[in-house]
Amino acid sequence: xxxxxxxxxxxxxxxxxxxxxxxxxxxxxxxxxxxxxxxxxxxxxxxxxxxxxxxxxxxxxxxxxxxxxxxxxxxxxxxxxxxxxxxxxxxxxxxxxxxxxxxxxxxxxxxxxxxxxxxxxxxxxxxxxxxxxxxxxxxxxxxxxxxxxxxxxxxxxxxxxxxxxxxxxxxxxxxxxxxxxxxxxxxxxxxxxxxxxxxxxxxxxxxxxxxxxxxxxxxxxxxxxxxxxxxxxxxxxxxxxxxxxxxxxxxxxxxxxxxxxxxxxx
Amino acid sequence: xxxxxxxxxxxxxxxxxxxxxxxxxxxxxxxxxxxxxxxxxxxxxxxxxxxxxxxxxxxxxxxxxxxxxxxxxxxxxxxxxxxxxxxxxxxxxxxxxxxxxxxxxxxxxxxxxxxxxxxxxxxxxxxxxxxxxxxxxxxxxxxxxxxxxxxxxxxxxxxxxxxxxxxxxxxxxxxxxxxxxxxxxxxxxxxxxxxxxxxxxxxxxxxxxxxxxxxxxxxxxxxxxxxxxxxxxxxxxxxxxxxxxxxxxxxxxxxxxxxxxxxxxxxxxxxxxxxxxxxxxxxxxxxxxxxxxxxxxxxxxxxxxxxxxxxxxxxxxxxxxxxxxxxxxxxxxxxxxxxxxxxxxxxxxxxxxxxxxxxxxxxxxxxxxxxxxxxxxxxxxxxxxxxxxxxxxxxxxxxxxxxxxxxxxxxxxxxxxxxxxxxxxxxxxxxxxxxxxxxxxxxxxxxxxxxxxxxxxxxxxxxxxxxxxxx
Numbered sequence: 001x002x003x004x005x006x007x008x009x010x011x012x013x014x015x016x017x018x019x020x021x022x023x024x025x026x027x028x029x030x031x032x033x034x035x036x037x038x039x040x041x042x043x044x045x046x047x048x049x050x051x052x053x054x055x056x057x058x059x060x061x062x063x064x065x066x067x068x069x070x071x072x073x074x075x076x077x078x079x080x081x082x083x084x085x086x087x088x089x090x091x092x093x094x095x096x097x098x099x100x101x102x103x104x105x106x107x108x109x110x111x112x113x114x115x116x117x118x119x120x121x122x123x124x125x126x127x128x129x130x131x132x133x134x135x136x137x138x139x140x141x142x143x144x145x146x147x148x149x150x151x152x153x154x155x156x157x158x159x160x161x162x163x164x165x166x167x168x169x170x171x172x173x174x175x176x177x178x179x180x181x182x183x184x185x186x187x188x189x190x191x192x193x194x195x196x197x198x199x200x201x202x203x204x205x206x207x208x209x210x211x212x213x214x215x216x217x218x219x220x221x222x223x224x225x226x227x228x229x230x231x232x233x234x235x236x237x238x239x240x241x242x243x244x245x246x247x248x249x250x251x252x253x254x255x256x257x258x259x260x261x262x263x264x265x266x
Numbered sequence: 267x268x269x270x271x272x273x274x275x276x277x278x279x280x281x282x283x284x285x286x287x288x289x290x291x292x293x294x295x296x297x298x299x300x301x302x303x304x305x306x307x308x309x310x311x312x313x314x315x316x317x318x319x320x321x322x323x324x325x326x327x328x329x330x331x332x333x334x335x336x337x338x339x340x341x342x343x344x345x346x347x348x349x350x351x352x353x354x355x356x357x358x359x360x361x362x363x364x365x366x367x368x369x370x371x372x373x374x375x376x377x378x379x380x381x382x383x384x385x386x387x388x389x390x391x392x393x394x395x396x397x398x399x400x401x402x403x404x405x406x407x408x409x410x411x412x413x414x415x416x417x418x419x420x421x422x423x424x425x426x427x428x429x430x431x432x433x434x435x436x437x438x439x440x441x442x443x444x445x446x447x448x449x450x451x452x453x454x455x456x457x458x459x460x461x462x463x464x465x466x467x468x469x470x471x472x473x474x475x476x477x478x479x480x481x482x483x484x485x486x487x488x489x490x491x492x493x494x495x496x497x498x499x500x501x502x503x504x505x506x507x508x509x510x511x512x513x514x515x516x517x518x519x520x521x522x523x524x525x526x527x528x529x530x531x532x533x534x535x536x537x538x539x540x541x542x543x544x545x546x547x548x549x550x551x552x553x554x555x556x557x558x559x560x561x562x563x564x565x566x567x568x569x570x571x572x573x574x575x576x577x578x579x580x581x582x583x584x585x586x587x588x589x590x591x592x593x594x595x596x597x598x599x600x601x602x603x604x605x606x607x608x609x610x611x612x613x614x615x616x617x618x619x620x621x622x623x624x625x626x627x628x629x630x631x632x633x634x635x636x637x638x639x640x641x642x643x644x645x646x647x648x649x650x651x652x653x654x655x656x657x658x659x660x661x662x663x664x665x666x667x668x669x670x671x672x673x674x675x676x677x678x679x680x681x682x683x684x685x686x687x688x689x690x691x692x693x694x695x696x697x698x699x700x701x702x703x704x705x706x707x708x709x710x711x712x713x714x715x716x717x718x719x720x721x722x723x724x725x726x727x728x729x730x731x732x733x734x735x736x737x
């Protein structure tokens with residue numbers, strides 16, 4: 001087989017076999033513009049063509065490796081410090097390494113220490129957690145925090161950002177309670193897929209405290225422009241949800257997003 | 267009740283039925299995480315001997331999760347058909363395994379297995395599965411037949427259906443329409459065209475429902491669609507007049523798990539009634555669609571049973587089927603490798619769990635499907651998925667989940683491709699649901715015998731379909 005090209009799905013089996021074929025327009029090409037999904041793969045008999053199988057295997061290898069890449073907190077702290085909501089604080093969860101993190105979700109939900117966090121009390125705070133994709137945090141977290149501050153900074157007091165490594169979503173419950181946050185928003189790296197390894201999710205919890213179930217959270221997922229949700233659209237949804245949670249007195253399944261504004265693009 | 271078992275000169279003691287069932291469970295990471303797994307292979311073997319000696323009647327009095335504090339237990343126990351159970355009364359768990367394999371080998375096995383289903387408690391079914399090998403799970407499940415219908419019929423002998431899962435990271439209508447087109451041209455969607463929305467705004471869900479309904483009507487496709495959002499959102503959509511075929515909800519095996527999903531039995535009843543009120547089915551009125559998975563209760567911290575002991579994740583999973591069958595669903599699939607390696611560590615554990623779930627659900631009378639899947643942080647790969655699909659297809663699974671290339675670009679995990687299902691249909695001589703198959707033949711996607719060969723985009727009038735979502 002030839003080396004994979006930038007978009008091997010666009011290539012046909014004939015081309016990959018090396019046979020000189022007249023150039024034909026792939027009717028799926030235009031449809032792939034709206035989509036990262038592996039559509040129009042073609043078939044050999046009824047099975048996947050060799051190129052599609054090899055491409056899946058190499059994507060799988062990349063995604064599996066991506067799970068184990070650690071977060072460079074130094075660079076992230078510098079970026080977050082420039083967001084104008086105070087000096088970032090860096091913590092770890094109780095999971096000591098990636099292997100333990102994967103097997104022990106209970107440890108990933110609890111910060112290793114809380115005493116370093118100020119307990120001043122703010123209306124809103126952001127927790128940035130590596131989750132399963134440090135790449136998502138590296139690519140998107142600071143940009144998203146900047147948009148969130150722009151949308152929410154004039155309406156609410158915002159705590160200094162907290163960065164946590166080897167962390168799961170519920171780590172925000174402990175941090176939120178300790179810091180006296182009325183609402184905590186956890187930005188977390190979603191698990192790497194085959195085609196998207198940098199997807200970031202945002203979980204909003206009003207009145208955070210340890211022991212809350214996921215039914216008390218609202219999630220905005222798949223933030224990874226340009227293909228996924230953009231920063232401005234995600235921040236606008238978060239702003240609606242924060243206002244909604246404060247009006248309702250809690251977050252979770254009772255809190256419905258009034259809907260995306262189609263005019264928003266990033 | 268304390269049970270003891272001697273094995274190779276060692277005496278093992280099991281303090282309760284909850285502890286015994288957990289320790290008899292084939293090894294998996296979730297039970298080790300919960301702290302209820304056997305501490306050695308020999309302790310596990312001893313527990314399986316002891317569990318085999320437990321009478322099925324014990325399950326009527328020794329509750330795994332207390333009746334007083336858990337509405338799932340109350341529903342399961344209150345609805346048990348004692349007359350149907352009477353055929354099994356007096357059998358031990360070990361005797362029940364023998365009974366099942368004898369029944370499965372008989373010509374009238376399907377009717378016999380169907381007749382006992384309403385008499386079974388999920389805990390009995392979970393218990394017997396723990397002393398059954400993969401081969402046993404396949405043989406008995408194959409003999410169980412559970413049918414359901416809406417616009418297509420699920421569960422007929424010799425059929426393997428698929429859910430077409432056209433997920434998209436921003437719920438873009440044009441992108442999703444292209445994925446639906448891709449799947450239809452490869453013969454997918456006879457179980458359901460079902461979208462997991464990336465956002466949970468009711469308006470986005472309504473837009474997706476309307477688009478799928480337009481596609482269905484434009485091309486006169488005998489299919490059902492579903493937007494897999496929270497049941498309370500779906501109830502709102504139905505009240506607003508949005509065309510809804512199936513009502514979806516994730517469920518689990520304890521009241522606390524369901525609370526973590528933001529639902530209870532009353533809310534599910536409300537969703538069921540709302541779905542049925544529309545009378546949109548043509549060949550049946552099964553309107554509910556459930557997803558489940560081993561580990562969901564532990565993940566929610568809602569896995570404790572009698573006397574506060576952790577219940578093993580496979581028994582809790584079986585209890586979710588006990589809850590589901592009350593609602594006469596069209597579809598239930600375990601999302602077996604989805605939750606992650608902390609609950610099912612590797613390909614071996616995922617394969618075993620997939621077969622257990624399929625067996626338990628079918629024996630309880632649930633029309634089972636399976637999402638044959640894995641995540642990138644588990645120790646599993648496409649070979650494991652091929653193996654599990656082959657085993658499940660041999661076991662007569664009603665349907666499997668399929669996505670473009672097996673790669674779900676929104677949820678970030680790997681399921682099966684449309685191609686995988688077609689290969690398996692060819693290998694085992696399985697066909698699509700009959701109503702959908704007729705449509706595929708008419709479209710030139712399947713031959714006159716119903717064999718799906720797929721169709722090029724350029725050769726199909728369906729290519730206009732991408733215009734539907736572009737408006």
